[in-house]
Amino acid sequence: MKLLVVLVIASILLYATLVRADPPSRSFVGNFIGNDATVENYLSISGGVDRTQNFESLYLEKTISSDASFSLFVGYQRLEQEGEDAAVSGFSNLGLGYKHLLLALPADGFVLTINPTLELPVGDSRVSETHPRAGGDLLFQKGFGDLPESLAILRPAGIEGDAGFESKVTGARDDLLNADLELEYSLGYLDANVAAGSVPMLLRDLTPHLDFDYAQYLSAHNNSSAPDLELTPAIAWMNDTFEVNLGAQIALNRASSGTGPVAFVWLLGVSYDQLLPALGWKPFQ
Template identity: 25%
Template sequence: MTFDDPAVADELILPNFNYLGYLAQGSNVAENRINGAFARLLTPTLAFTIDSSWVHQNWPTGRTSGFDKTNIGLKYEAFRDSRHEALVSVALAWGVGHSGADAPDTIQPGIFFGRGFGDLPDSVSWLRPFAITGSVIDEVPIGSGGMALAPNATTGRFDTVLSPAVETLHWGFSMQYSSLYLTKRFDGGPPKDEPLNQFVPLVEFRFDSPRGQNTAATANPGFAYVAVTWQVAAEAIIPLNRAGGTGPGFRAQLLLFLDDLMPALFGKPLLSDRPAHSQIAW
């Protein structure tokens, strides 16, 4: 939930809700953020992506709210090995300047990877339910900076101040445990007679590294429940250093698998008659 997974598919995330009782770098503010993201396959291995968010902040001196920057991009599945549950994707996104937040354009190249361990030998079969995913995204600003609202403790109002543009490396990884492997009826697909399709305890680690500044780090333990057409997930947000925050938060997400939910509309890619790859169950 803190970074994109390596799959390339027709998906809709609405909402991805975040509550932070703090902000990084010592800011005294509570923030509610609602993200939305949409991905549409153009070919079986290439997807168009778009995402944005609405932000509401409670400062000691007042409140601010509005849309954050919109990101538009392409994501390409570069490597797949279903037998070994391995997947690698690359992406390139454009952060549209002044689309909501008064910030400059950005270019965001990224790489996303995942590896499940269901192919491990019997001697270490206890590791088979585990999987890891991760991503590295470099957000490079184009331009000198933008403007932002900042509270003025003297006047009790908000002042418009210059917000410098800083290149930031967003990176992270997750560890997951799939309950599919706990059933004797597991045959490589969803269990037909189990009460749960797939319950996945997980922990994500997220890091934001602005050039010349301290890295903001958080650990995010939670779970996901994966059904056939949707997935619901929730996790806590626990700062690992002061730059990552001074108190806990939480996030929750609803993800819709559009190709299964509306096959008549999303049953095949826009520019190809070939069906998309089936998703790897981590």
């Protein structure tokens, strides 16, 4: 009998420890093409405008199992031609991706995902690459819900990012490195899990964030090899189903200012399985 009591108490203590170890779940903003480390059913329309162009894109991701998904990406660009009245416009190439979860540590709020990609040259050659490209990204996200009570004010913060490589499959070699790092702070998480009632109702779905983007061609025959550096302060309104994201992309160096010092970017996204649960079906459980 004593042994049974000891086992029951130990089980209760172990359960309590596990509950404390797993911080509340949270949603991450991702970036302006809707791509982040989370495997999800997601559809987004995004775009932007700067001095020489405006552009829109569509991103669709569909889960095939609890830790994998397929995605497609296509865009449309309108380029202003210097010294000409007419603009050049057309669809970009079709991008395909396979996202697979490598590591998930719920107690630490950490997710690591790999995302091999393939770009097919089906777009308008006036605005798109004419050769197929292949590459991939390594994506991560880290929440801070596991911080001690003395740092509770930082628990709503999150960090996420990716690093990728892409190269031509045919034609002259043309390699591209890219990386993104984002810091965000969820007001909804703050109100729900840190300081109840501290955020007015109208502000609880807001997540301000700051993105740092890097891109650089390593061996392009007609592109600058200087790094392209951009900083994007933005704010997202998001809940379990919808996301609206608005930001200003600021050029940090000469290589990134060719299309203007500032671009305005936006995104409208939806987790479509929240609206139609049947669309969350996974062929490989």
